[in-house]
Amino acid sequence: MKVSTQKxxxxxxxxxxLLTGLLLFIAFYAGAISVFVHxxxxxxxxxxxxxxxxxxxxxxPLIDHVLELHPQAAHGFNLVLPGAHGPNLTLMWYDNAxxxxxxxxxxxxxxxLQQVARQDFISLIYDLHxxxxxxxxxxxxxxxIACILYGLALLSGIVIYAPVFVKDLFAxxxxxxxxxxxxxxxxxxxxxxxxxxxIFAWSGAVLTIGFLMLAPFQFLVFDGELLEILEPDxxxxxxxxxxxxxxxxxxxAQLLTIAAEHQPAxxxxxxxxxxxGDTQGTVTxxxxxxxxxxxxxxxxxxxxxxxxxxGTLSPEQFRPGTTFLRGLQNLHYGDFAGYAxxxxxxxxxxxxxxxxYSGNLLWLEVRRRNSGAQPAKVRVMASLTLGVCLGAVAxxxxxxxxxxxxxxxxxxxxxxxxxxxxxxWAVIRRxxxxxxxxxxxxxxxTLLIPFAAWYSSGAxxxxxxxxxxxxxxxxxxxxxxxxxxxxxxARATKRRARRQDNSICTNAA
Amino acid sequence: xxxxxxxxxxxxxxxxxxxxGILALLFPGNEQQAVLPxxxxxxxxxxxxxxxxxxxxxxxxxxxxLAVLTALSYGLLWLIKTSIVAA
Numbered sequence: 001m002k003v004s005t006q007k008x009x010x011x012x013x014x015x016x017x018l019l020t021g022l023l024l025f026i027a028f029y030a031g032a033i034s035v036f037v038h039x040x041x042x043x044x045x046x047x048x049x050x051x052x053x054x055x056x057x058x059x060x061p062l063i064d065h066v067l068e069l070h071p072q073a074a075h076g077f078n079l080v081l082p083g084a085h086g087p088n089l090t091l092m093w094y095d096n097a098x099x100x101x102x103x104x105x106x107x108x109x110x111x112x113l114q115q116v117a118r119q120d121f122i123s124l125i126y127d128l129h130x131x132x133x134x135x136x137x138x139x140x141x142x143x144x145i146a147c148i149l150y151g152l153a154l155l156s157g158i159v160i161y162a163p164v165f166v167k168d169l170f171a172x173x174x175x176x177x178x179x180x181x182x183x184x185x186x187x188x189x190x191x192x193x194x195x196x197x198x199i200f201a202w203s204g205a206v207l208t209i210g211f212l213m214l215a216p217f218q219f220l221v222f223d224g225e226l227l228e229i230l231e232p233d234x235x236x237x238x239x240x241x242x243x244x245x246x247x248x249x250x251x252x253a254q255l256l257t258i259a260a261e262h263q264p265a266x267x268x269x270x271x272x273x274x275x276x277g278d279t280q281g282t283v284t285x286x287x288x289x290x291x292x293x294x295x296x297x298x299x300x301x302x303x304x305x306x307x308x309x310x311g312t313l314s315p316e317q318f319r320p321g322t323t324f325l326r327g328l329q330n331l332h333y334g335d336f337a338g339y340a341x342x343x344x345x346x347x348x349x350x351x352x353x354x355x356x357y358s359g360n361l362l363w364l365e366v367r368r369r370n371s372g373a374q375p376a377k378v379r380v381m382a383s384l385t386l387g388v389c390l391g392a393v394a395x396x397x398x399x400x401x402x403x404x405x406x407x408x409x410x411x412x413x414x415x416x417x418x419x420x421x422x423x424x425w426a427v428i429r430r431x432x433x434x435x436x437x438x439x440x441x442x443x444x445x446t447l448l449i450p451f452a453a454w455y456s457s458g459a460x461x462x463x464x465x466x467x468x469x470x471x472x473x474x475x476x477x478x479x480x481x482x483x484x485x486x487x488x489x490a491r492a493t494k495r496r497a498r499r500q501d502n503s504i505c506t507n508a509a
Numbered sequence: 510x511x512x513x514x515x516x517x518x519x520x521x522x523x524x525x526x527x528x529x530g531i532l533a534l535l536f537p538g539n540e541q542q543a544v545l546p547x548x549x550x551x552x553x554x555x556x557x558x559x560x561x562x563x564x565x566x567x568x569x570x571x572x573x574x575l576a577v578l579t580a581l582s583y584g585l586l587w588l589i590k591t592s593i594v595a596a
Contacts, residue, residue, distance in 0.1 A: 008563045011510050151556035156563070205552040213551055216522070221530035221586065222544075229541045321545025328549065 006163075009156040016153035017359045018381070020146040022388045023132050025356040027143065027204075029392060030129040032349025035334050035342050036475075040122050041086030043475045046464075047404050047453045054082050054089040058106040059252040062091050065111045066104055067276065070095070074278075079252060079271040084288065092117055121403035121411045125396055130208060132392075133419065144209030151201040157190055165191070178496055179365040186358040189351050196348045197355075203332035206325070233321045237301045237311035242278040247305035249276050249283075258307045259285040259300040263314065266298045279305055291315045294336045295326040353389075360385040379431065387426030390438040393486070395419040397445035400479070404452040418445075432497035439490030446483035450476035512568040517559040520575040525555040527582035534589050 033040075059079060066073055070093065077093040089106040103117035118127060131139025190197070218226040231238065250258075256268050266287040275281040281304040289298035293315045301310040318326065330336050334345035360381065367378045374382070395418040402414040422441070426434045453476055454460045464472040533547040565571035 002566070004566060005564060008510065008513065012560075012563055015514075148552070148556060151552065152559060155556060155560040159560075201556070202552055206549065214548070216526050217530060217533075217548060220526055221534065221590075223590070226544070229544050232541075233545045319542050319545070321542065321549070324546045324549050 006160065009159040013153055013156040013160055014363065016149040016156065017356075018363060020149045020153065021356040021360045022384060023143065023146045024150060025353050025389045026132045026392045027129055027146075028349050028352040028356065029389075030125050030396060032346050032353065033396065034126045034129050035345045035349065037122060037126055038084045038086070039471065040475065043471055044120075044122060044403055045087035046469075046472060047457045049457055050087055054087070054106050056081075056089075056253045056256075058089055061110070062089065062104060062106045062112060063249070063252075063273075063276070066091050066093065069114070072097075074273075074276045074281075076272070076274050077276070079273065081269055081271070083267070084269050115408070119412060120408050121399040121415075124411055124415060125399060128392070128396070128415075133415075140208050141212070144205055144212070147201050147205035147208060150197075151205070154190075154194070154197055154201060158194070161187060161191065179362065182358045182362050182365060186355060186362060189355045189358070193348050193351055193355075197352065199328075199331050200352075203328040206328055207332060230321075233319055233325070236284060236299050236313045237282070240280050240282070242275040243280045245279045246277055247279040247281070249273070249281065249304045250307050255283050255302055255304070255307060256285065258302055258309075259287075262300050262309055262312055263287070263289065263298050265289055266300070266314075273304060276304055281305060282310055289314055293323070293327075294330045295323070296330075296336065297326070357385070357389050360389075374431075382431035383423075383426045383434070386431060386435050386438055387423035390426070390435075390442055391419040391422030393442045394422050394438065394445050397442060397449060397479075400449045401445065401452040404449075404456040432493075436490055436494045436497060439486055439493055443483045443486035443490060446479050446486060449479040449483075513563055513565070513571065516568075516571055516575055517562050520562075520579060521555055521559040524558055524575070524579055524582060525551055527579070527586050528558075529554060530586050531582065531589060534586075534593065 063079065066077070073093045073095075077091060080088070080090045080092060082089050091104040091106075092101060093104075094101045101117040103115050104112045105115070106112055118124070127136070130143050132143070133139070134142065214226060214230075218224060222229065252271060255271065259266070259268060266285075266289045268285050268287040270286045272284040272286065273281065274284070276283075283302050283304045285300045285302070287298055289296055291314070295315045295318070298312070298314040300312050302308065303310055315323070315326075334341050364378055364382050364385070368374055368382075373379075395415040398414050398418040399411060402411050406414065422438055425438060429437065450461055453472065461472040461476040529547055529551050533544050536543040536547065562571060562575070565574075
């Protein structure tokens with residue numbers, strides 16, 4: 001390959017990497033944790049000791065209460081069943097007028113409180129994964145663009161690396177200078193997890209700006225008929241206009257029984273009500289259906305008033321496009337092979353975060369000077385890399401502590417304070433010092449997670465282990481392991497700062 | 510280098526839309542079933558097309574080729590659309 005071509009791709013890799021590295025770091029770190037979103041919801045329930053089990057009998061009074069309070073909610077709302085999504089029975093409603101999603105949790109107190117949804121620490125971490133903390137829509141579109149640049153960074157990275165592929169793959173030249181070490185680490189992670197990254201760049205783009213991208217096709221290719229063509233790919237049944245004639249809805253327990261007759265193997269997780277209280281109103285029951293395909297979701301649509309079957313959907317019935325789309329989505333979520341794929345995704349997700357962090361550090365290592373003031377662009381990039389990456393890590397660990405000991409209203413405030421404190425620290429301190437201190441802060445906050453859970457539940461996870469439950473030891477043991485890793489990184493960074501070497505050939509010389 | 514970035518930014522998406530559009534319209538069989546799978550290839554095709562532009566050694570030639578390709582592909586798309594409507 002021509003030297004000039006190599007140079008072009010190196011330039012492309014640097015720019016796309018720098019533009020997206022910070023966003024992708026947050027996406028991968030928060031994403032790795034969100035792989036276990038359902039397990040964390042159960043962990044939260046255990047730590048908070050909400051023992052009184054909710055019964056399905058509480059569902060209908062909950063629906064009645066919300067519809068009385070907000071008649072307009074009848075147009076569409078979700079009823080989330082206790083189980084995979086945590087111990088609560090929750091009604092979720094998106095209010096178009098205020099642009100806010102509300103939740104109503106069935107509890108002992110009645111009537112249930114109206115709360116803004118997605119303010120608990122688990123939802124906050126989940127949303128960080130695709131917003132990085134920005135307003136939802138802005139963050140989503142920004143991540144869409146980042147996915148395209150990420151794709152270009154992957155392709156250009158391969159082109160740069162291809163000539164030395166076999167020779168250098170497993171070379172970890174420890175002790176040959178920091179730059180060489182970071183480069184080897186960056187390459188080995190990048191190459192070994194390449195298929196995973198290709199899937200993420202692709203499915204990430206589909207999930208964030210996929211719908212937006214239909215617009216040019218709609219107008220330039222299909223002359224306005226595209227959405228009609230795609231309707232069977234997205235909808236279980238064709239939309240029916242409400243009749244305007246009121247009709248009582250069947251209680252959820254009865255609807256679930258009828259759904260089980262049509263899809264016996266499906267474990268129901270959520271009910272979506274559309275035009276509830278109308279004779280044409282429907283309920284879509286979504287659930288998990290064990291299947292040999294990538295997609296393990298199914299749905300049953302019933303008339304909400306009569307229980308009559310309107311349609312079912314299981315992976316076997318998908319059209320090719322639906323199979324493809326759902327397959328991509330499930331490759332993104334990583335729950336297609338139970339805990340095997342979840343842990344794999346967790347590890348690869350953390351490794352991915354390290355890939356972006358090391359990419360930025362490489363750029364800095366090449367440009368930093370041994371003595372005197374650093375160039376302004378190096379200083380700014382160093383502060384941003386340390387502040388944003390380690391701020392997100394520290395903030396997420398603080399969220400876990402807040403989730404154990406504080407009320408939901410405090411969770412987002414805790415994250416924002418920790419994140420911006422870290423960013424400020426990285427800006428005002430010398431980067432070499434700030435890096436070490438922030439890594440120690442990350443280690444400390446992560447170490448505190450099991451203790452916060454202990455304080456909140458009155459028992460340590462070791463007690464839970466002795467009682468034979470694995471959930472708390474798994475979550476809190478992972479936190480301890482991560483705390484140890486951050487501590488190791490902090491110590492290594494400290495040694496590096498003291499040594500001040502700057503070239504590839506320090507040792508060779 | 511800036512010239513290549515601009516070429517990728519300006520021509521990448523329109524070329525991708527035309528190419529995917531042509532494939533989706535020309536694909537035999539039940540047209541409606543094949544539309545979504547083709548659309549899902551938009552992102553990888555877009556990225557690969559942009560990356561290919563960086564292989565070019567002459568910026569002037571790159572812009573010329575891209576301009577001609579874009580004009581040709583939209584011409585072909587228009588031809589397919591009108592002939593399908595006529596058929």
